[in-house]
Amino acid sequence: MPLSDDQPHTRTRLPVGEQPSSQVSARQPRPLRTLLTVLVVVTLLVVAISIANRGKADPGASGTAGRSADGATATAGAGPGPSGEQPVSTTTNGIAGGFPHTDQGAQSAAVNYAVAIGSADMFRTESRHTIVATIADPGAAAALQARLDQGFSPETAARFGVDAQGRPPKGQTFVSRTIPVGAKSSAYSEESVKVEVWCTGLFGLAGERSIRPVSEEWFTLTLNLRWTGTDWKLTDFSRVAGPAPVPPDQQAATSEEITGAVEQFGGFRYAR
Numbered sequence: 001m002p003l004s005d006d007q008p009h010t011r012t013r014l015p016v017g018e019q020p021s022s023q024v025s026a027r028q029p030r031p032l033r034t035l036l037t038v039l040v041v042v043t044l045l046v047v048a049i050s051i052a053n054r055g056k057a058d059p060g061a062s063g064t065a066g067r068s069a070d071g072a073t074a075t076a077g078a079g080p081g082p083s084g085e086q087p088v089s090t091t092t093n094g095i096a097g098g099f100p101h102t103d104q105g106a107q108s109a110a111v112n113y114a115v116a117i118g119s120a121d122m123f124r125t126e127s128r129h130t131i132v133a134t135i136a137d138p139g140a141a142a143a144l145q146a147r148l149d150q151g152f153s154p155e156t157a158a159r160f161g162v163d164a165q166g167r168p169p170k171g172q173t174f175v176s177r178t179i180p181v182g183a184k185s186s187a188y189s190e191e192s193v194k195v196e197v198w199c200t201g202l203f204g205l206a207g208e209r210s211i212r213p214v215s216e217e218w219f220t221l222t223l224n225l226r227w228t229g230t231d232w233k234l235t236d237f238s239r240v241a242g243p244a245p246v247p248p249d250q251q252a253a254t255s256e257e258i259t260g261a262v263e264q265f266g267g268f269r270y271a272r
Helices: 031-053 103-117 125-135 141-151 154-159 255-264
Strands: 065-067 073-075 090-092 095-097 173-186 192-206 215-227 232-241
Touching: 095 103, 095 125, 103 125, 103 173, 103 192, 103 215, 103 232, 125 141, 141 232, 173 255, 192 255
Parallel strands: none
Antiparallel strands: 065 073, 090 095, 173 192, 192 215, 215 232
16 A cells, blocks of 8 residues: 655665665775786885895805906806906017016916917918017027927928928918917916916918818917016926817818908907
């Protein structure tokens, strides 16, 4: 039965869970806004942690890194890291000189002297004598000169395919280069030092009809140096084969390519 308008009006409050949707508060949560807020907070935390950890040493790396004698860091198993003082700017007869009176200076001297001893200039009498006079200790120069003159005899030159003055056959280029790979010193003192220089070398004749193609060789030179008061100078040296790595599976260059490389790529002065 319908109720008349003059009857008293009453209001019934239902439990919250049973209230109609129209009575729920208008300020409902917005899932998208909440998700974005969480993502922003997480991103800021990640950035803050990354900045805080930047520059810190890896605690697990203490057993996987080492230091060379001069403080250079190297990965374990890789040997001393690249290091050294600035290369010297003084040269005499094209050979670096004026090395620091330090262990590193001695190593740099030995490496540069190894390059000179292994150069094609050693096959020519005049240039060989100039090299010895430049790198040798004055007290040992005569003995070194006699030894090297014997070592670079006409018979030795013939085995390399050149004449007694290091001249190759017409149309061919004689290649003799020593490339240092690394160096280490022992028995260092302010007066003398022994330096071992691990090297690879290129030797042979480049050009058409060459019977001695340019090939690679690995060897170690041991150089004894003495401090003369102004520089490190050579007193003696020896050479042994290796250590040689496994040769790569790589196609050899043509004689034209080798000739072009030798004529276009210059050597270096070295410092450690």
